[in-house]
Every structure is written in structure tokens, then in C-alpha cells.
Amino acid sequence: MFLSKNVAALCLACMPAALLAQTCGHSSDPVQVVQAQVDAYNAHDIAAFAACYADDVTITDLSGKDSPVHGIAALKTTFAFLAKVPKDFHVEIVQRSASGPIVVDHERVIGLPASKGQPEAFAVYEVRQGKIQHLWFPPAK
Structure with a gap:
């Protein structure tokens, strides 16, 4: 069955994050892998x-400012805070660009205390064989 990209994206948005994470192991499309991890992040689903x-x-x-994180165990420790944040904490993708295995997201953080505002940042992902191999956070202004 043929689905347009918009309909396919809408269908993906309706899926639970755990189901979307399966994309990470079964898709070699870097954009799908990055979107699945964003969806899991926003669902606060560390696994x-x-x-x-x-x-x-x-x-x-x-x-x-921060030391590099190496390996899955360190990643899980670094992002363990997701289990404790309020449900409305999430990131919005302001803009996404992709070229080959590289995906660049301009992100906005939502759900922080008013005093912290809605900070924006860039995330640069390198996806190989359906998994994020490297993630870089360039300095903010």
C-alpha cells in the first residue's frame, strides 16, 4: 500500500514510543532513526x-563544558533524568536537515521552569546501520 510522506509521518506520530524505537533497529534511514529517538525522549522512555x-x-x-559520554551504559546514566521530569518536558524540532548519514536538528526545550525559558540548541547525529553512532552538541550562543 502506498502512503504519502505526510500520511506516513502522521501514522508514525500516533505510534507509542516503544514501537517507534523498533525503527532504530530495522531502518537504515537516518531521519527515521533520529525521529524515533526524539519520540522516545519525549515519551521519557529511556529503554x-x-x-x-x-x-x-x-x-x-x-x-x-561536559565530558564526552561513551557507550550505552553511560548514555542511560546521562539521560536517567528523563524518568523524573514532568510529563510536559520535551523537545520540539524547529528545523531538521539531513545529508547521507548526518541529521542536524535545531531543537527547542519545552516544559522547563519559566525562569529557564525555552532554550534552543543544535544536535548533530551520525547514523550508521540503523543506530546513532555519534552525537555532537555544538556550543549555544
Whole structure:
């Protein structure tokens, strides 16, 4: 059955995050993999989120403020806060660009206390064999 991209995207948006995370292991499309991890992040589902990453993932804060994160165990520790944040905490994708295995998201954080506003950041993903291999966070302004 043929579905337009808009209908397919709508169908994906209706799926539970755990089901979307299956995309991470079964799709080689970098955009689908990144979207599945965003959906799992927004659902605060650490297991589904981690399923989108390679076992030897590297996450690097290019500002140098935080040490790099290496491996799935460290990723799960770093993102354990997701289990404790309010349900309305999530990221919105302001804009997404993709070229080959690289996906760049301009993200806005929603659900923080009013004093913190709605910070925006960029996330640069490298997806190989259906998993996020590298994630870089360029410095914010």
C-alpha cells in the first residue's frame, strides 16, 4: 500500500514510543532513526531512547563544558533524568536537515521552569546501520 510522506509521518506520530524505537533497529534511514529517538525522549522512555544508539556511541558537547559520554551504559546514566521530569518536558524540532548519514536538528526545550525559558540548541547525529553512532552538541550562543 502506498502512503504519502505526510500520511506516513502522521501514522508514525500516533505510534507509542516503544514501537517507534523498533525503527532504530530495522531502518537504515537516518531521519527515521533520529525521529524515533526524539519520540522516545519525549515519551521519557529511556529503554526505547537507548535502543536507537549504537553500543559504542559517543556523545560530545563541543563547548567543552561536559565530558564526552561513551557507550550505552553511560548514555542511560546521562539521560536517567528523563524518568523524573514532568510529563510536559520535551523537545520540539524547529528545523531538521539531513545529508547521507548526518541529521542536524535545531531543537527547542519545552516544559522547563519559566525562569529557564525555552532554550534552543543544535544536535548533530551520525547514523550508521540503523543506530546513532555519534552525537555532537555544538556550543549555544
